[in-house]
Amino acid sequence: ALQTKRVQRIILTRPAVEAGERLGFLPGDLAAKIDPYLRPLYDALHDMVGAEQAKLFLERQVVEVAPLAFMRGRTLNNSFVILDEAQNTTPEQMKMFLTRIGFGTKVVVTGDTTQVDVPDGRSGLLGLDRVLTDIPDLAFVYLDATDVVRHRIVADIVAAYESVTNARINSDTSWKKRDG
The missing domain is CATH 3.40.50.300 (P-loop containing nucleotide triphosphate hydrolases)
Structure with missing residues (x-):
């Protein structure tokens, strides 16, 4: 522009x-x-x-x-x-x-x-x-992990967090509670 x-x-x-x-x-x-x-x-x-x-x-x-x-x-x-x-x-x-x-x-x-x-x-x-x-x-x-333009590992990190977040939403259990 x-x-x-x-x-x-x-x-x-x-x-x-x-x-x-x-x-x-x-x-x-x-x-x-x-x-x-x-x-x-x-x-x-x-x-x-x-x-x-x-x-x-x-x-x-x-x-x-x-x-x-x-x-x-x-x-x-x-x-x-x-x-x-x-x-x-x-x-x-x-x-x-x-x-x-x-x-x-x-x-x-x-x-x-x-x-x-x-x-x-x-x-x-x-x-x-x-x-x-x-x-x-x-x-x-x-945008999601597939849109990351940084190092490949950043996309993997974002995808991992998205996976945990989605699992938490689906199970209605916090990931902190599952770790503890």
Whole structure:
């Protein structure tokens, strides 16, 4: 979309949520504090276009990487926006994000509902398909272990977890109880 000039910029965002452990106070200015949360987005950008091109895109503001918390109040026109790790949004954050969509904008929301790290498991991604089901021009795509593009072993790990989860659902017994 960027190459064909259907959008003017790409915006990559994600919530600043830690995976299970609290890091506590981080030294430095605001950029230094949020960088660890955004690092996976920079890594993906570098993997896709290379370090030099990524640097150029960022300098020219063709690509913007921003924490989800900084989206409030914005209207994102003529953009391609990716919300990554959406399972770690709250329902309120998800609504705030989705209501930023402007004219000429396409949005992709990605997340894994088996990896929710928000307190109380209140994920803005869980049930989103039910909330938005009757809205035209929206589509939902569900991925599983066969869609993994990382190392082969990651697909095997995801499949193993899916198998245990499905067995637990079918037997209504938690896998923790079976181990203990």
